[in-house]
Amino acid sequence: MxxxxxxxxxxxxxxxxxxxxxxxxxxxxxxxxxxxxxxxxxxxQRICETGGTCSSxxxxxxxxxxxxxxxxxxxxxxxxxxxxxxxxxxxxxxxxxxxxxxxxxxxxxxxxxxxxxxxxxxxxxxxxxxxxxxxxxxxxxxxxxxxxxxxxxxxxxxxxxxxxxxxxxxxxxxxxxxxxxxxxxxxxxxxxxxxxxxxxxxxxxxxxxxxxxxxxPNGSHSPSEDYKPSSLKDESAITAQLSRFLKDMKVxxxxxxxxxxxxxxxxxxxxxxxxxxxxxxxxxxxxxxxxxxxxxxxxxxxxxxxxxxxxxxxxxxxxxxxxxxxxxxxxxxxxxxxxxxxxxxxxxxxxxxxxxxxxxxxxxxxxxxxxxxxxxxxxxxxxxxxxxxxxxxxxxxxxxxxxxxxxxxxxxxxxxxxxxxxxxxxxxxxxxxxxxxIFLHSVDRFNEDSEHSVNGSGASSSIPLLKEDAIETAEPTAELYMHLYISTVCRIKQAKKSMFLAHN
Structure with a gap:
């Protein structure tokens, strides 16, 4: 790819x-x-004189x-x-x-x-x-x-x-x-x-x-759509396209x-x-x-x-x-x-x-x-x-x-x-x-995030500053869940250690 x-x-x-x-x-x-x-x-235009003579x-x-x-x-x-x-x-x-x-x-x-x-x-x-x-x-x-x-x-x-x-x-x-x-x-x-x-x-x-x-996006369909009958896919695509158009027009x-x-x-x-x-x-x-x-x-x-x-x-x-x-x-x-x-x-x-x-x-x-x-x-x-x-x-x-x-x-x-x-x-x-x-309140939205902001490979085009932020900007994966689990466990242990030191 x-x-x-x-x-x-x-x-x-x-x-x-x-x-x-x-x-x-x-x-x-x-x-x-x-x-x-x-x-x-x-x-x-063709011009006709009073005598009836017309130019071409x-x-x-x-x-x-x-x-x-x-x-x-x-x-x-x-x-x-x-x-x-x-x-x-x-x-x-x-x-x-x-x-x-x-x-x-x-x-x-x-x-x-x-x-x-x-x-x-x-x-x-x-x-x-x-x-x-x-x-x-x-x-x-x-x-x-x-x-x-x-x-x-x-x-x-x-x-x-x-x-x-x-x-x-x-x-x-x-x-x-x-x-x-x-x-x-x-x-x-x-x-x-x-x-x-x-x-x-x-x-x-x-x-x-x-x-x-x-x-x-790059315009490709997700693999999960491949099993659908073509008529259903076409009908779904047209409906989604119309819905998207009306929504954007309202905006x-x-x-x-x-x-x-x-x-x-x-x-x-x-x-x-x-x-x-x-x-x-x-x-x-x-x-x-x-x-x-x-x-x-x-x-x-x-x-x-x-x-x-x-x-x-x-x-x-x-x-x-x-x-x-x-x-x-x-x-x-x-x-x-x-x-x-x-x-x-x-x-x-x-x-x-x-x-x-x-x-x-x-x-x-x-x-x-x-x-x-x-x-x-x-x-x-x-x-x-x-x-x-x-x-x-x-x-x-x-x-x-x-x-x-x-x-x-x-x-x-x-x-x-x-x-x-x-x-x-x-x-x-x-x-x-x-x-x-000049007097209207205006906001420059050029860099505003969009639900379609993806790059050519289908991944998010924005790079999160912290790994935890990736959960909000990308589809959840096993790696992300594991990272979150380990991070949470480490924080709990750190909190217990702090409490133990404070108590002593």
Whole structure:
């Protein structure tokens, strides 16, 4: 049998290599989101003149003749799969090795992205986008807990910041990548290129030695279950899984700190999601930027990297606590909202870019702190579910409705400047919600013991300071009972000897 160290820390997987692998996967995920939002891939509507002459349009929107609402639905479709699959993958992590689940998810993602490239109408690409969300769900739910487990103690927020830096960087690269490939080759080739990039990582999830997460067993069944009929085992497993899920959900919903953090994240993501999808198109229409994909991509990648890394490092310098994380979240979002709002008031392109860049720098500083709160306000065994439900919530109430709703508002107002100002004002709501979190009583539960805190060999992951303590942290064994018996006898003899000496 493999030892704990070999099962949980294979020699090839140093913590830094694990971080790099997860960062590249996350980057490719968000390149896909940026590519489908780019003018080169997303394209433009067919325009009909008064005389009846119609242009063919371009990209997905032109080929499938989509209005802005339908175009927004394409953006949000992958969230449906993400929302449905995230809790399932998080729950399965209690029985199946999480690293293998990531491999399954990335395989589904790769196949679905290929399907996007061969889609032939609105519904076919919408279904493929839903499957992209299913594939991403395993990775989103489990990657952050893995990173938090392996990061150095005093650099946890910084490592999370590096990981979440891939969100703006990936979207920005996607704008540029989608703009170039979509314009000069075809929007279909943009999806096929993404699939080729992700394929090696999907394979890696199956061939590499699996890793364990803090607070989770190795997923194997105990020998005592082998004699049960398969139908009883299946029924028992499903019941236990459902019971576990409901119990953990009750814990999450009762935690005010977790709920306030997620509510602020929902309002924040409502704006960010719509920005990432409609940004290039709004810039093209407000400021006549023919190279909007490249301009938005350049600004977002620089500000996203600097802002996200700065947020993580600043919180570490402040001393990473849940209360300090809320302070940083509230202040950064408030001032970021001011700069972004003022940016859309400028008629000059250069004034807009200067203020919008500062605004993005500030709002992206939230990525490390918001996920730090999510991971540290719950005990280890609940972290994947906490990340999954956070992801589900910010999408189902955030960027899933925001892209189609912004499309509806734009169809009604027909003014991208007014639409952008209305959207940006929601940042102030996010700041106000996170401000409330500063005053809530919070407890960091990262090192809290869990009933599932076992290592790869099935033994307790904590080492008792005294041998007697092992009785409380491990299953009783003959050796432990013998040790307790001998220890008790020795103490009785010592007590009798003391009494005899005192009497004499």
């Amino acid at each position: 493999a030892t704990a160290s070999t099962a949980s820390d294979p020699s090839w997987f140093s913590p830094k290599r694990l971080l790099v692998i997860f960062c590249v996967i996350n980057l490719i995920n968000y390149v896909d989101r940026g590519a489908i939002a780019s003018n080169g891939v997303n394209g433009s 349009g371009s990209g997905i929107q032109g080929d499938f003749n989509l209005n802005n609402f339908e175009d927004g639905v394409i953006s949000s479709a992958f969230m449906v799969g993400l929302l449905l699959a995230s809790p399932i993958f998080a729950s399965l992590a209690h029985r199946v090795n999480p690293f293998r689940l990531i491999g399954v998810g990335l395989t589904v993602w790769t196949v679905a992205v290929v399907g996007c490239g061969i889609s032939f109408n609105f519904w076919s690409i919408a279904v493929c986008r839903m499957l992209v969300g299913v594939g991403e769900a395993s990775f989103i739910s489990l990657a952050a807990p893995f990173i938090d487990d392996h990061a150095p103690v005093h650099q946890k927020t910084a490592w999370l910041g590096i990981f979440y830096m891939c969100i703006p960087s990936g979207i920005a690269l996607g704008y540029v990548y989608g703009g170039l490939v979509g314009t000069y080759i075809s929007w279909r080739f943009a999806f096929w290129g993404e699939a080729l990039l992700m394929l090696p990582f999907a394979i890696l999830g199956f061939v590499m030695k699996p890793l364990q997460m803090k607070g989770f 999450l919903l009762a935690d005010k700190v977790y709920v306030v953090n997620v509510l602020g994240y929902i309002a924040y993501n409502f704006v960010i999601g719509a920005y990432s999808y409609w940004g290039p198109k709004a810039g093209y229409n407000i400021y006549n930027m023919n190279n909007a994909d490249i301009v938005f991509g350049g600004v977002t990648i620089v500000c996203g990297i600097v802002g996200t890394l700065a947020g993580g490092f600043i919180l570490d310098l402040m001393t990473a606590t849940i209360s300090n994380a809320f302070k940083l979240l509230s202040v950064a979002t408030f001032f970021g909202a001011i700069f972004c709002f003022v940016a859309f008031c400028f008629k000059s392109l250069y004034g807009f870019l200067a203020f919008f860049a500062i605004g993005e720098l500030l709002v992206f500083a939230t990525q490390g702190p918001v996920n730090y709160v999510c991971l540290h306000t719950v005990k280890p065994s609940v972290r994947p579910l906490a990340m999954a439900m956070s992801t589900v919530s910010i999408h189902i109430f955030g960027d899933v409705p925001s892209s189609p709703l912004v499309g509806v508002v734009q169809d009604y107002l027909n003014d991208w400047r007014k639409t952008s100002l209305i959207l940006t004002s929601i940042f102030f709501l996010a700041s106000a919600i996170w401000f409330i979190g």
